[in-house]
Amino acid sequence: MYFQEKAKIMDKEAIKRALRRIAHEIVERNKGIGNVVLIGIRRRGVPLAQRLQKILKEIEGVEVPVGSLDITLYRDDLNLRLDQPQVGKTDINFSIENKDVVLVDDVLYTGRTVRSALDALMDIGRPKTVQLAVLIDRGHRELPIRADYVGKNVPTSRKEQIEVRLEEIDGVDEVVIGEWKED
Ligand SMILES: O=P(O)(O)OC[C@H]1O[C@H](OP(=O)(O)OP(=O)(O)O)[C@H](O)[C@@H]1O
Numbered sequence: 001m002y003f004q005e006k007a008k009i010m011d012k013e014a015i016k017r018a019l020r021r022i023a024h025e026i027v028e029r030n031k032g033i034g035n036v037v038l039i040g041i042r043r044r045g046v047p048l049a050q051r052l053q054k055i056l057k058e059i060e061g062v063e064v065p066v067g068s069l070d071i072t073l074y075r076d077d078l079n080l081r082l083d084q085p086q087v088g089k090t091d092i093n094f095s096i097e098n099k100d101v102v103l104v105d106d107v108l109y110t111g112r113t114v115r116s117a118l119d120a121l122m123d124i125g126r127p128k129t130v131q132l133a134v135l136i137d138r139g140h141r142e143l144p145i146r147a148d149y150v151g152k153n154v155p156t157s158r159k160e161q162i163e164v165r166l167e168e169i170d171g172v173d174e175v176v177i178g179e180w181k182e183d
């Protein structure tokens with residue numbers, strides 16, 4: 001199997017602009033960020049949450065808490081995954097009680113990851129609200145879940161795959177659309 005890239009749909013500047021807009025929307029929706037905390041989902045949601053924290057600090061002068069959530073074991077399609085479940089690190093060293101929690105992920109697809117993240121969150125505490133920010137919404141939801149903040153809506157077919165690449169993990173900032181092909 002190999003990944004055949006079809007198009008670059010966001011470059012470094014586009015990602016930056018999208019995050020900047022989302023940060024402004026978070027401020028507006030919550031009438032400030034005094035009660036906001038950010039929680040990145042697993043791998044690529046975490047650097048995205050950290051970038052949002054930095055932009056929010058620039059525009060509001062306040063540093064909101066950032067945590068990370070690893071929900072691999074909560075996925076309801078766990079037994080369908082070929083790879084072994086990975087128990088990653090959940091790192092939330094602040095209270096989410098009565099907070100406006102903004103969950104951050106790179107791609108929203110079926111919605112199953114977010115459902116699992118909500119489960120994991122509810123085990124930790126009772127937030128006032130939970131909002132969802134994603135860089136890419138590619139459609140094909142299988143659950144009644146929607147994002148509050150979207151970097152870019154990308155119509156896709158189920159065969160396609162969106163790859164979000166971030167400097168902190170992949171050494172480059174870009175979003176590409178492609179397809180997995182047989183060798
Ligand atoms: O809405 P869903 O259908 O749950 O898909 C979205 C999730 O899928 C991706 O993770 P993936 O499971 O591919 O793991 P990875 O990011 O570690 O590759 C992505 O990072 C989202 O977390």
Ligand SMILES: O=c1cc[nH]c(=O)[nH]1
Nearest residue numbers: 107109160161162163
């Ligand atoms: O296209 C997709 C679907 C799920 N997760 C991704 O990262 N990309």
